[in-house]
Amino acid sequence: ADTSAATGASDAADAQTKIAAIIKGLDNPFFQTMKQGIDDQAKAAGVPVTVQAANSITDTTGQADKLNGLAGQDYSCYVVNPISGTNLIQGLARLSVLNKTVVNIDSPVDAAAAKSANVTLATYIGTDNVQAGKMAGARMTELVPAGGDVAVVGGIAGDVTSGARVEGFQKGIGPKLKVVQTVAANWDRQTALTAATDVMRANPNLVGFFVANDDMGLGVARAIANSGKTGKVKVISVDGVKDALEAVKAGTLDGTVAQYPYAIGLMGVEACQAAAKGKALPPNVKAPVELVTKDNAEKALAATPKPFGTYDDPFRNLTR
Amino acid sequence: MTDHLQPGAREDILLRTEHVSLSFGSVRALVDVSVTLRRGEITALVGDNGAGKSTLVRCVSGIHRPQSGRIVFDGGEIDFHSPEDAREAGIETVHQNLALVEDLTVWQNLFLNREIVRRFGPVPVLDRRAMQVRAKEMVSTLAVNVPAVRSRVRRLSGGQRQAVAICRAAGFSSKLVIMDEPTAALGVQETARVEELIVRLRDEGHSVLLISHNFSQVMRLSDQVWVMRAGRCVGGRRTAETTGEEIVALITGAAGS
Amino acid sequence: MTDHLQPGAREDILLRTEHVSLSFGSVRALVDVSVTLRRGEITALVGDNGAGKSTLVRCVSGIHRPQSGRIVFDGGEIDFHSPEDAREAGIETVHQNLALVEDLTVWQNLFLNREIVRRFGPVPVLDRRAMQVRAKEMVSTLAVNVPAVRSRVRRLSGGQRQAVAICRAAGFSSKLVIMDEPTAALGVQETARVEELIVRLRDEGHSVLLISHNFSQVMRLSDQVWVMRAGRCVGGRRTAETTGEEIVALITGAAGS
Amino acid sequence: MANATLAAPEREAWSARLKDVGFWAEWAALVGLIVLVIVFQALNPTFLSSGNIASMLVAAAILIILSVGQTFVVATAGIDLSIASTMTLGAVAFGQAYAAGWGLPLSCLLAVVAAALVGVANGLIIAKGKITDFIVTLGTLSAASGLALILADGKPVTIIDPALLSLSTGGIGIFGWSVIIAFVVAVVAHVALFHTRFGTHLLATGGAPESATAMGISTQRIKIAVYTISGVLAGLGAILLVARIGAAEPAANTAFLLNSVAAVVLGGVSLFGGRGTIVGPVIGALLLTALVNGLTLLGVSQFYQPLAVGIVVVLAALLTRFQR
Amino acid sequence: MANATLAAPEREAWSARLKDVGFWAEWAALVGLIVLVIVFQALNPTFLSSGNIASMLVAAAILIILSVGQTFVVATAGIDLSIASTMTLGAVAFGQAYAAGWGLPLSCLLAVVAAALVGVANGLIIAKGKITDFIVTLGTLSAASGLALILADGKPVTIIDPALLSLSTGGIGIFGWSVIIAFVVAVVAHVALFHTRFGTHLLATGGAPESATAMGISTQRIKIAVYTISGVLAGLGAILLVARIGAAEPAANTAFLLNSVAAVVLGGVSLFGGRGTIVGPVIGALLLTALVNGLTLLGVSQFYQPLAVGIVVVLAALLTRFQR
Ligand SMILES: Nc1ncnc2c1ncn2[C@@H]1O[C@H](COP(=O)(O)OP(=O)(O)OP(=O)(O)O)[C@@H](O)[C@H]1O
Ligand SMILES: Nc1ncnc2c1ncn2[C@@H]1O[C@H](COP(=O)(O)OP(=O)(O)OP(=O)(O)O)[C@@H](O)[C@H]1O
Numbered sequence A: 001a002d003t004s005a006a007t008g009a010s011d012a013a014d015a016q017t018k019i020a021a022i023i024k025g026l027d028n029p030f031f032q033t034m035k036q037g038i039d040d041q042a043k044a045a046g047v048p049v050t051v052q053a054a055n056s057i058t059d060t061t062g063q064a065d066k067l068n069g070l071a072g073q074d075y076s077c078y079v080v081n082p083i084s085g086t087n088l089i090q091g092l093a094r095l096s097v098l099n100k101t102v103v104n105i106d107s108p109v110d111a112a113a114a115k116s117a118n119v120t121l122a123t124y125i126g127t128d129n130v131q132a133g134k135m136a137g138a139r140m141t142e143l144v145p146a147g148g149d150v151a152v153v154g155g156i157a158g159d160v161t162s163g164a165r166v167e168g169f170q171k172g173i174g175p176k177l178k179v180v181q182t183v184a185a186n187w188d189r190q191t192a193l194t195a196a197t198d199v200m201r202a203n204p205n206l207v208g209f210f211v212a213n214d215d216m217g218l219g220v221a222r223a224i225a226n227s228g229k230t231g232k233v234k235v236i237s238v239d240g241v242k243d244a245l246e247a248v249k250a251g252t253l254d255g256t257v258a259q260y261p262y263a264i265g266l267m268g269v270e271a272c273q274a275a276a277k278g279k280a281l282p283p284n285v286k287a288p289v290e291l292v293t294k295d296n297a298e299k300a301l302a303a304t305p306k307p308f309g310t311y312d313d314p315f316r317n318l319t320r
Numbered sequence B, C: 001m002t003d004h005l006q007p008g009a010r011e012d013i014l015l016r017t018e019h020v021s022l023s024f025g026s027v028r029a030l031v032d033v034s035v036t037l038r039r040g041e042i043t044a045l046v047g048d049n050g051a052g053k054s055t056l057v058r059c060v061s062g063i064h065r066p067q068s069g070r071i072v073f074d075g076g077e078i079d080f081h082s083p084e085d086a087r088e089a090g091i092e093t094v095h096q097n098l099a100l101v102e103d104l105t106v107w108q109n110l111f112l113n114r115e116i117v118r119r120f121g122p123v124p125v126l127d128r129r130a131m132q133v134r135a136k137e138m139v140s141t142l143a144v145n146v147p148a149v150r151s152r153v154r155r156l157s158g159g160q161r162q163a164v165a166i167c168r169a170a171g172f173s174s175k176l177v178i179m180d181e182p183t184a185a186l187g188v189q190e191t192a193r194v195e196e197l198i199v200r201l202r203d204e205g206h207s208v209l210l211i212s213h214n215f216s217q218v219m220r221l222s223d224q225v226w227v228m229r230a231g232r233c234v235g236g237r238r239t240a241e242t243t244g245e246e247i248v249a250l251i252t253g254a255a256g257s
Numbered sequence D, E: 001m002a003n004a005t006l007a008a009p010e011r012e013a014w015s016a017r018l019k020d021v022g023f024w025a026e027w028a029a030l031v032g033l034i035v036l037v038i039v040f041q042a043l044n045p046t047f048l049s050s051g052n053i054a055s056m057l058v059a060a061a062i063l064i065i066l067s068v069g070q071t072f073v074v075a076t077a078g079i080d081l082s083i084a085s086t087m088t089l090g091a092v093a094f095g096q097a098y099a100a101g102w103g104l105p106l107s108c109l110l111a112v113v114a115a116a117l118v119g120v121a122n123g124l125i126i127a128k129g130k131i132t133d134f135i136v137t138l139g140t141l142s143a144a145s146g147l148a149l150i151l152a153d154g155k156p157v158t159i160i161d162p163a164l165l166s167l168s169t170g171g172i173g174i175f176g177w178s179v180i181i182a183f184v185v186a187v188v189a190h191v192a193l194f195h196t197r198f199g200t201h202l203l204a205t206g207g208a209p210e211s212a213t214a215m216g217i218s219t220q221r222i223k224i225a226v227y228t229i230s231g232v233l234a235g236l237g238a239i240l241l242v243a244r245i246g247a248a249e250p251a252a253n254t255a256f257l258l259n260s261v262a263a264v265v266l267g268g269v270s271l272f273g274g275r276g277t278i279v280g281p282v283i284g285a286l287l288l289t290a291l292v293n294g295l296t297l298l299g300v301s302q303f304y305q306p307l308a309v310g311i312v313v314v315l316a317a318l319l320t321r322f323q324r
């Protein structure tokens, strides 16, 4: 899926738009779907794009190095999804000096840091992880009786995304449910499976799991099936990848909060196109978030990786 | 260099190196070395430290390959690619560094790459007991403070190690046994036993190549002496026809070949 | 065990071990060993392989600590916690395994932990040139095929290594120089030079403890001989008052102390 | 004549044995495991419930298999840093084959073959190219995970197969099938290491490569063999992994790498090669698994778990202190 | 009298030098780097633009510093697996101090002290406890990242400080401040290793610990010293890291660990200890950085990058093949 064949593009119309995208680790389906959105939109619009990613979700400096590597080249627009709020600041500062368009997607660049480094962002297309967690929490309160014990399976301990989702979940359940244990499963399905097995052993009365991403969610679902607690212990995860949607449809997963990285990536490219046409971009665009349950899983699956519902895409008109 | 062998004795020759040379970087360890070993004899190789004796031995036993020259063994030219080839061809060596594996036991070292196996169906399984029993016999012929065959070599004293290495070389039938300073670390009694062993090997028809700095030993045991100096073979003598003084003169360079 | 020293010679004693014992697991390497060394003498320690000679040396040079018994050196009881302590106290040792660092050069080994430094302000920086020059001098007094002082020890032949280790021990002023089989791997000329060196050390007032399996060497050089057998000290003799046969009888156990 | 190696009287020998360095080094993992079990059981009685033991054993199975493979490599003074990504590659190969309709047996075979090929490549480059093990396997660590990503196009493949499911859930008593497979692997490995010529040659290669060469052992062949074994076992681990999580993922599995080496070292195997046991690393793997299980059961906070794991690993290693 | 070590004639000596094993091993990283630069420059002319060189150097700075620390440890036949998480701990300590209003100089000091303490702990446990380096630092790898999490309560601290920003963006010509710091560290390390008693004793400890001990060198003190140095340099790395990413984060940057060891090995330093250079690992670090930078510039797809990195690492290592 090498999309760099664009170096020799002779298409004069789009020669001024040449996009570089730097996203997080590709070892996770979430970001692959994001890449797919970027690639598809770029192809549809006939714009050359190169997508680079960090080696892993913790590779903050590696991601910065990659942005710096691309910053010196003749791209006109950079789509960035920083691992942390500040790790790309230096490269972005350089881009701002060069007057390149920077579109921030998914994780936000820290506003204070951006200001102090004179970084100007054309727009932010964001996923609100706290919001996603909140939706999962609200759903959990509907699924299980009030006062029940629930557990949380997070990503790598200390990870920002995981932290935001968990924080949202806590808000979502409010005082109705009690989080008895939080474990870190390193974004890894096997680890999540083992951890969930142990957590259920330690808390026989457990009624639900909130899992910070789908991959781990599937592992937790497996752990529940293995210990014969299907139906008794509910699992809700976040992301909305295809396998998770299928699991929701099959009933092994009780719900997933879909964040549509495809749409985020797609809108990122659209924002670049719009900026190239000299349009004014809205500063802050919310990406769609949907709760997928057994009822709408079929629909979600049919549409995946695109959102099944309608959502607001302010860039669509701007690119015309 | 002239040939010191009487005509007619040629077919008696077991090993012949012809113009063998080998350099390590800028160090010319062997320069045009030609020596011969006869069947059923003890041949001694003497020379100062760093003269190239061990390097020559390592060429014959398959560790190094000469950069030029050839080696003829048992009638045919040989080109060993590994020590395994040399052992297959019938050359057993007691190296100066002994070539023992410290973390293995005495019996495991004795039978290294010569293990006795018993078949369990198609699977060859080590016959540990048989090897231990044989090992005990082998060691007790040579050592005085017999090391327990089940103790690791790491724990043995310098002399005990040397005894183990010699046992290993002598314990397997071979055409040529090379011993690189086999008694350097040995006590009086052990030295006497090793000397007995060397003579016995000869009497049983094996050839022995002995490297030693111990002159009286060389004069006592050997049939032929070759002298090396600074990488070259500077002379060869029948032991019976020479004197210790002549050999020393050759070693120090006070006399030519 | 009786004391073989004439009364009145006591104050001449440089080193005395008293009932020293040491076991490795179930191996009793030293059992109740008491020996004495006089100032300005060459004392020999002989015995079969595995008799415990090297172990005794390692106790004196601070590598092992005796499990019981005491060691008196230069008038005071000593309790070395490390070889550094022993070197500080004035005991230099040539170990049987030579204790060289293969990856360092000859001169680095010679000056290991005795480096010559030059101060650059507060920073002591190695004076490589001075050490190399000194090293060349030290080595050339002893070795015949002088190894280049800048080559790594890894490349030296067995004898060349031994020469380096001996140079190191002799090169620094000390009260006692211990040599554990110093000439085992040496050639004729080198052996002669080492023997000269040992005598010179004695003549300069150092004491020397010499371990050797070479009898004629022991009888030629030493003033006093101690004999060990199976971890015990089985006797001591003034060399002038004994014969090789008596010593051999002690070693093999054919005679008592 | 007195003999220096004469054994001292019985009682002394026994106390000497307890003081003996090898004794503690070899059994450190076991002592550590026992201490850990006692502590956890005292703090939480469900720890030794048969259900928890069963799930601990199942959780340990893959690590046991990888640790056995790692032991072979470490015993030759090598290290297989690629073991976890080789497993990932095996899993992905399995997933692709299965998704392409090859059926279970062929898919399993492919997983093992793919992983074995990585092992062979490791072995060949190390033996023929004479490059340090560490850097070669670091390279293949990267290359194998790259291959896995390319093969899978970055996407996991869900695999739902009744036979595979029963492999991960069925078993005899508290021993799941995967555990039984792991134990069989361990027994075979033990026999290979201590009762065959290959095993002796392997230890000789690790302990003193030059001596082994001088005795005519082909250290190159041994190196190739151990890395191949490590690869095959990584492939076997891949099958169990796919069975366990019901999917073939290109995820890195880095935790398995460090854990497999940790199990080997806790098991008293020297990283300098030349000596080793199989029992030790197996117990080491159990120790590491029990540790995480116990900490989770006790509800130790996720922030404190790494600290606790670190401390226990060092303490357990203190028992192996006299190694070598 | 003829002398066996007599040098052969000039011409032979030169060709011998080219055939000499040490020569290639020591300069492998440099040869690899040059080849890589030529290839990348041919494929993409922006590679050698001054802007790109500057950003490569800045990107390499932290890795260079860590590799120098790792070199000291590796030269004593050890390995510091905790180096990356120690850096994380240092960064978190920095962040907490800065957030608490300690000011920049004190915060920097605390970062170095915290990291140095981990190093001292490593050294003490390894030297006094006589435990294998690998397992101790594996333990502290876990413990240090746990401590970092606990200290930070799992949350990153954003640090916006003009001085720190200029540290990461300013510099002289194409050399950023962080690069200059890294080069100063390398020069000091080179002097320490080759021109002080400490350096000689360090190499002796790594090459032949028993001989070093017999010569009265305290190998324990050397071990403690090298791990402390490694810790201090990790602390320095932490400051540069915070400056670079503008935040102190408790999630560990694991890539630095393997990369630091890879740089050391590519730099021709034997993992078995006893020999080493500083230039080599520095070039090794530059090589690894240039590799990733070049692949990114060429727009090599993300999935193919690990494969390419793996292959290049093995190829570069092929040049060091004759090491030892
Ligand atoms: N692997 C090697 N690399 C470089 N030089 C070597 C190597 N092996 C031997 N040499 C050199 O070759 C020369 C001959 O060494 P060799 O070991 O053959 O001597 P030797 O006659 O056995 O001496 P000794 O009696 O001391 O054992 C020496 O100068 C030595 O330094
Ligand atoms: N570190 C050790 N661990 C266990 N046993 C040891 C150790 N060192 C020595 N021994 C044993 O102690 C006994 C005495 O060994 P030592 O090396 O002192 O003998 P030696 O008299 O020097 O012999 P040689 O003349 O062969 O050098 C031997 O049986 C040896 O196996």
Ligand SMILES: [Mg+2]
Pocket: B053, B054, B055, B096, B180, C157, C158
């Ligand atoms: Mg020799």
Ligand SMILES: [Mg+2]
Pocket: B157, B158, C053, C054, C055, C096, C180
């Ligand atoms: Mg001895």
